[in-house]
């Protein structure tokens with residue numbers, strides 16, 4: 600376990616070697632006056648820590664091209680860039696999340712490219728530019744199950760090697776895993792994270808069927 604450094608600032612914390620900010624941090628409070636994410640992208644969700652823990656055990660190849668879908672504040676994107684020197688793009692439907700992502704990236708000394716898009720609009724050619732696609736807590740409505748499954752199908756068809764999603768364990772997430780299993784290798788596991796707090800949920804890793 601890495602030694603935790605003393606926090607240089609109030610309302611800042613560390614998890615899996617990256618710095619994060621609490622909602623009551625002065626920078627976040629200031630950003631919230633001007634930017635209000637409206638599709639649940641208003642904090643770092645616990646599933647993002649599951650993703651960090653999973654990737655710590657199952658690392659991304661160095662310098663991979665990574666896309667985080669539904670990135671919100673992008674904690675997992677920042678982790679992938681910091682830990683694996685990955686070239687990371689954060690995609691979100693809600694442009695108001697990006698000022699928060701930019702602050703977290705800056706705080707951790709990494710650069711994350713941003714894309715304001717619905718993940719369902721990503722074309723095969725665009726997906727072909729990524730090796731790994733990640734997402735945490737991005738299957739929370741019934742209406743997301745089919746588009747996310749179709750995104751997996753297009754990704755696998757266009758050379759994406761790993762598609763990894765973490766979730767607290769919502770019925771919609773299990774439905775997504777069942778649909779993905781019809782065409783691809785699907786490994787669904789119960790997982791837990793230990794930083795910043797103990798949290799239990801699910802991780803699915805989807806890879807192409809040869």
Ligand SMILES: C[S@@+](CC[C@H](N)C(=O)[O-])C[C@H]1O[C@@H](n2cnc3c(N)ncnc32)[C@H](O)[C@@H]1O
Pocket residue numbers: 637638639640641642643644645646647668669670671672673674690691692693696716717718719734735736737
């Ligand atoms: C529960 S938050 C999770 C944010 C981040 N992944 C985390 O774990 O902290 C869900 C995110 O997905 C985004 N989102 C919802 N539907 C989307 C869609 N169709 N395409 C892209 N992003 C979407 C929301 O704007 C929000 O930022």
